[in-house]
Amino acid sequence: MIEYSGQPHYLLAVDCIVFGFDGEHLKILLVKRGLEPEINKWSLIGGFVGANESPDDAANRVLKKNTGLEGIYLEQLQIYGEPNRDPIERTLSVGYFALIDIHKYQTQINDDYHAEWFLINDRPKLIFDHDQMVSDARKKLRYKAALHPILFEMLPKKFTIPQLQILFEEVNDTKIDTRNFSRKIGSTGLLIKLAEKDKSGSKKGAFYFKVDKKKYNANFQAFLNLIPNLKP
Amino acid sequence: MIEYSGQPHYLLAVDCIVFGFDGEHLKILLVKRGLEPEINKWSLIGGFVGANESPDDAANRVLKKNTGLEGIYLEQLQIYGEPNRDPIERTLSVGYFALIDIHKYQTQINDDYHAEWFLINDRPKLIFDHDQMVSDARKKLRYKAALHPILFEMLPKKFTIPQLQILFEEVNDTKIDTRNFSRKIGSTGLLIKLAEKDKSGSKKGAFYFKVDKKKYNANFQAFLNLIPNLKP
DNA sequence: TTATTAATTGTCAAAAAGACAATTAATAAT
DNA sequence: ATTATTAATTGTCTTTTTGACAATTAATAA
Numbered sequence: 001m002i003e004y005s006g007q008p009h010y011l012l013a014v015d016c017i018v019f020g021f022d023g024e025h026l027k028i029l030l031v032k033r034g035l036e037p038e039i040n041k042w043s044l045i046g047g048f049v050g051a052n053e054s055p056d057d058a059a060n061r062v063l064k065k066n067t068g069l070e071g072i073y074l075e076q077l078q079i080y081g082e083p084n085r086d087p088i089e090r091t092l093s094v095g096y097f098a099l100i101d102i103h104k105y106q107t108q109i110n111d112d113y114h115a116e117w118f119l120i121n122d123r124p125k126l127i128f129d130h131d132q133m134v135s136d137a138r139k140k141l142r143y144k145a146a147l148h149p150i151l152f153e154m155l156p157k158k159f160t161i162p163q164l165q166i167l168f169e170e171v172n173d174t175k176i177d178t179r180n181f182s183r184k185i186g187s188t189g190l191l192i193k194l195a196e197k198d199k200s201g202s203k204k205g206a207f208y209f210k211v212d213k214k215k216y217n218a219n220f221q222a223f224l225n226l227i228p229n230l231k232p
Numbered sequence: 233m234i235e236y237s238g239q240p241h242y243l244l245a246v247d248c249i250v251f252g253f254d255g256e257h258l259k260i261l262l263v264k265r266g267l268e269p270e271i272n273k274w275s276l277i278g279g280f281v282g283a284n285e286s287p288d289d290a291a292n293r294v295l296k297k298n299t300g301l302e303g304i305y306l307e308q309l310q311i312y313g314e315p316n317r318d319p320i321e322r323t324l325s326v327g328y329f330a331l332i333d334i335h336k337y338q339t340q341i342n343d344d345y346h347a348e349w350f351l352i353n354d355r356p357k358l359i360f361d362h363d364q365m366v367s368d369a370r371k372k373l374r375y376k377a378a379l380h381p382i383l384f385e386m387l388p389k390k391f392t393i394p395q396l397q398i399l400f401e402e403v404n405d406t407k408i409d410t411r412n413f414s415r416k417i418g419s420t421g422l423l424i425k426l427a428e429k430d431k432s433g434s435k436k437g438a439f440y441f442k443v444d445k446k447k448y449n450a451n452f453q454a455f456l457n458l459i460p461n462l463k464p
Numbered sequence: 465t466t467a468t469t470a471a472t473t474g475t476c477a478a479a480a481a482g483a484c485a486a487t488t489a490a491t492a493a494t
Numbered sequence: 495a496t497t498a499t500t501a502a503t504t505g506t507c508t509t510t511t512t513g514a515c516a517a518t519t520a521a522t523a524a
């Protein structure tokens with residue numbers, strides 16, 4: 001059997017930046033690392049890529065183990081491969097960012113794996129280059145959300161326009177005019193208005209909407225220009 | 233010394249999709265593979281990631297070796313990691329796409345490494361999953377070029393508006409109205425008109441332009457919306 | 465002087481974006 | 495029963511951008 005002689009071999013890991021939205025702020029899911037080095041320090045959800053799985057497979061497996069969820073929105077960020085990023089031995093890591101509906105997340109699994117949600121702007125220091133990963137993922141989320149309707153992945157099936165607007169404002173760290181926002185969201189044709197109202201936030205109540213899945217899938221790659229004042 | 237016991241180790245490679253523009257069509261640079269398996273078949277420019285370099289370093293090294301060029305525009309595409317993508321042993325590859333001015337490319341290096349330019353739409357079948365990589369890179373180039381002024385990387389320092397327009401049309405596989413195109417390009421403020429004319433293409437001649445490097449760097453991350461009819 | 469050819473430039477209508485605040489629908493208070 | 499309160503919802507005007515259209519210009523060749 002032929003071999004690629006003399007070439008070095010490395011460990012390969014995946015690390016997931018899991019974003020959620022609690023109705024007010026962006027959050028990320030962190031775990032206490034279970035192995036040396038840096039055991040018991042806060043870390044992204046990650047694991048090694050197994051012999052018979054692709055990095056995408058590994059990310060999905062690791063996410064299911066830590067959140068109980070399948071079919072999560074997952075996107076490859078980039079590879080992190082500085083020679084000394086892991087002090088034990090050379091390990092490269094494929095960064096992924098994931099968007100989940102924070103309400104689907106099961107606390108029981110939280111307890112099993114010591115996972116915990118943190119405000120993105122008030123999180124503990126992370127191991128290795130994980131802080132860099134979070135920063136990169138944050139940027140990519142903003143970039144992508146300006147053009148494609150990915151933020152719906154962080155909301156429940158039924159949501160209101162005010163909820164959606166707060167999420168957009170949070171991701172882009174900006175205030176958006178209510179009238180212009182609802183006009184723009186409406187013009188995408190992605191939302192279906194429901195008869196039911198959410199009365200928890202006000203006396204008047206806000207109508208629930210859901211995503212039109214067909215249009216969502218059909219238009220996902222289109223450029224939507226969802227954020228005002230994008231031009232320099 | 234601590235070790236991550238029991239985890240499998242893999243080879244890691246980089247593969248570069250090198251784009252160029254000959255004034256009429258998009259081209260990619262391919263090499264004849266120099267090692268088994270699939271020796272002498274056409275392949276992307278690639279190599280293994282060495283023990284003391286990051287994947288980015290490796291891509292730059294491999295590109296310099298095959299093109300003689302440094303400081304090439306390089307962007308990480310994604311990782312390719314299906315377990316059996318390499319028949320010899322498990323090798324994951326980080327795909328990069330590169331944009332170069334085809335005129336800077338030295339033929340002498342071409343001969344050393346048997347590298348050759350091919351029309352993107354008329355290229356030989358490639359080894360492993362390299363055809364998939366080219367297809368992905370092609371898509372990403374179009375996506376990125378719709379929003380950011382990266383196509384200048386494929387033109388010489390001095391270029392004309394008609395040349396630029398043909399490049400845009402080629403990348404997006406569409407015809408663009410001359411008047412609207414020059415208005416839009418002009419409104420970016422990225423171009424500086426030179427006194428000199430290119431007389432090779434017509435009797436009247438076309439004015440040369442160059443990129444305003446300061447504005448280019450300052451506005452690179454801004455969304456430019458350079459391609460007409462982007463909306464669904 | 466005229467013909468030829470590609471480069472360059474202008475106008476108008478439609479659509480989108482941005483700035484701006486009044487109205488509405490419910491509940492709570494009187 | 496009426497009024498006060500509060501957040502949700504909706505409308506108009508102006509400015510900017512886009513898209514669809516062809517005439518003019520600058521050079522060389524005939």
